[in-house]
Amino acid sequence: MSSALDRIEYTVVSGGKQAPVLTVFSLSTCGFCKKAQEYLGTNGFAYRYVYLDQLDFDLKREAKQELKSRFSNLPVFPVLVIDDTEALSGFVEEQWAERLGI
Amino acid sequence: MDAKHKTPDDAKAFIQAVAEKNGWVINPDDDFVGQIAKGLAVNYNTYGYYLCPCRDGDGVREADQDIICPCEYLRPDHEEYGHCLCGLFLSSRFAATGQEPRSIPERRPGGI
DSSP, X not given: OOOHHHHSOOXXXXXXXXXXXXXEEEOTTOHHHHHHHHHHHHTTBOEEEEEGGGSOHHHHHHHHHHHHHXXXXXXXXXXXXXXXXXXXXXXXXXXXXXXXXX | OOTTOOOHHHHHHHHHHHHHHXXXXXXXXXXXXXXXXXXXXXXXXXXXXXXXXXXXXXXXXXXXXXXXXXXXXXXXXXXXXXXXXXXXXXXXXXXXXXXXXXXXXXXXXXXX
């Protein structure tokens, strides 16, 4: 079975900053998720995102399990995956700014 | 229109009523609250109840009972952080500081 995270159809947002490679796992209903994505856009980052709540239920469950097994400590949305190697959970602007060098 | 269908305005009225009943302050950022109201309406129309728009539930009322808005974690979150996980309902003390709500740690076990 292929990775659920690889089977997701992400929406791509273009931006001048192509590195690091950013993926946002969001909920379409969540205020901090929207703020977080706006923050990336405002600061010129290209990224891709998916609204997990809009996925097929089984794919969503699989994707969440994969995320949690790949990255420890993912309590809240949004989840920002950086270069497929680390993840930030929740949008705290100072933390994102520090990690992304903004 | 289906009588059970909720619009974002319905959700805003719900938010207002809950805040008034409990003496909480609604986040003063209208755009932010609008996004949450829209999310609450989407969740109501999907699941049949106002599932917290900042969490992903099971879609079954019994399993999601603790995260139906206003959620069970709101009061301890008000005590510790001054607002709920969504940043929607603020304690009057927090509201008086003028600080902007931000993502806070999740009390609910299990993570995303």
